[in-house]
């Protein structure tokens with residue numbers, strides 16, 4: 001036993017000390033403080049107490065070699081490396097202390113929602129780009145060719161070649177050296193060592209950064225603590241939230257008979273996304289839920305890319321047993337219902353699946369969820385459509401006419417919170433069949449001013465009664481937008497005619 005511990009136990013054993021003799025107390029006190037100082041100087045203690053900081057900068061590699069630029073381009077696959085993960089289901093950590101990673105930039109048409117084919121800029125030909133998995137102390141040996149000048153398979157048009165770059169939040173390096181923009185055909189190589197555990201974003205850092213991120217140029221680096229995680233889990237999944245800002249191509253390009261969608265820079269600057277999604281696809285993990293079994297412990301690596309929205313990540317039906325902010329177990333919270341993630345913030349959340357069911361991952365900012373930030377962790381292979389009520393609809397077809405296509409997109413972000421298409425009542429009526437029960441003239445007046453109609457029109461008043469006296473808020477639509485909604489409603493009802501297949505049933 002050390003001296004100061006003996007003194008402490010003495011003090012506890014003789015609580016009368018203080019009252020009986022202040023003189024004795026002072027002497028004991030002096031002895032205690034004297035010894036505490038001595039203990040620090042190790043004179044009192046046979047074994048010195050070492051305080052180590054696992055993030056001691058003097059033990060970090062902070063002098064990586066300069067980046068190398070060349071014009072020798074990669075050919076073949078757009079991404080390679082044992083540590084790369086292409087899907088939500090994560091492979092275990094690879095043991096090698098050096099992770100060789102190649103991720104090239106290439107422009108691609110990707111489907112961000114059923115029928116919405118978007119002209120994207122990518123890392124590794126996918127959005128999000130491949131996730132790197134490594135651990136503290138590992139070295140990442142990275143190389144990237146800007147292949148944005150290569151043709152996009154299947155189409156004759158594509159976004160023009162562009163400068164691109166790579167910015168790893170997991171690295172501590174000079175941005176001017178390592179994050180340089182590459183011209184099409186150039187290759188950059190650099191190395192860095194992982195100093196902190198976490199779930200880190202990577203993204204293109206070429207101006208306008210906002211446009212490069214919104215076009216699809218992002219991904220994650222998962223860095224485990226040197227000694228691994230303190231808990232054991234049955235499943236590990238990666239969930240990346242991001243926004244898309246798209247509009248039908250003003251030049252009218254089509255792909256497989258449907259409009260091509262391009263970046264809407266006005267919506268982008270106004271931070272008004274057309275889609276908010278998990279893992280790059282609107283409702284993607286609703287169609288293909290992440291599997292789990294009752295009683296299992298699941299670890300989710302959650303990253304909010306943004307670029308401009310916050311995520312209030314929540315899983316309906318369970319509680320986060322542990323939350324490690326930014327993916328570092330040093331930043332632990334317990335028993336959380338949601339975790340708030342700003343742009344480029346992340347967390348590892350661990351949860352237990354209590355009983356059989358489909359547990360719904362959502363951004364609890366429900367405006368974002370209604371734009372597609374929804375996914376399932378499910379004990380069932382294919383959950384029934386009806387279980388998704390209140391959350392979102394599934395579109396299976398897209399109108400060819402640009403007016404109807406624009407309205408479909410607008411409908412998905414503005415109206416879907418209250419209306420379904422072919423899936424029954426929500427807060428308001430199902431839009432399927434609306435053109436058979438109302439004339440265009442009535443619908444135009446309604447969309448222009450529901451409040452005026454509710455005062456004067458008997459059919460509108462009856463409708464209000466049927467919908468619990470909840471008046472539809474005026475949506476502030478322009479005449480042009482109203483015409484587009486009518487085109488969309490007519491398209492929906494044309495789909496439902498015998499012999500046709502499509503969204504409305």
Ligand SMILES: [Cu+2]
Nearest residue numbers: 164165204212
């Ligand atoms: Cu870029």
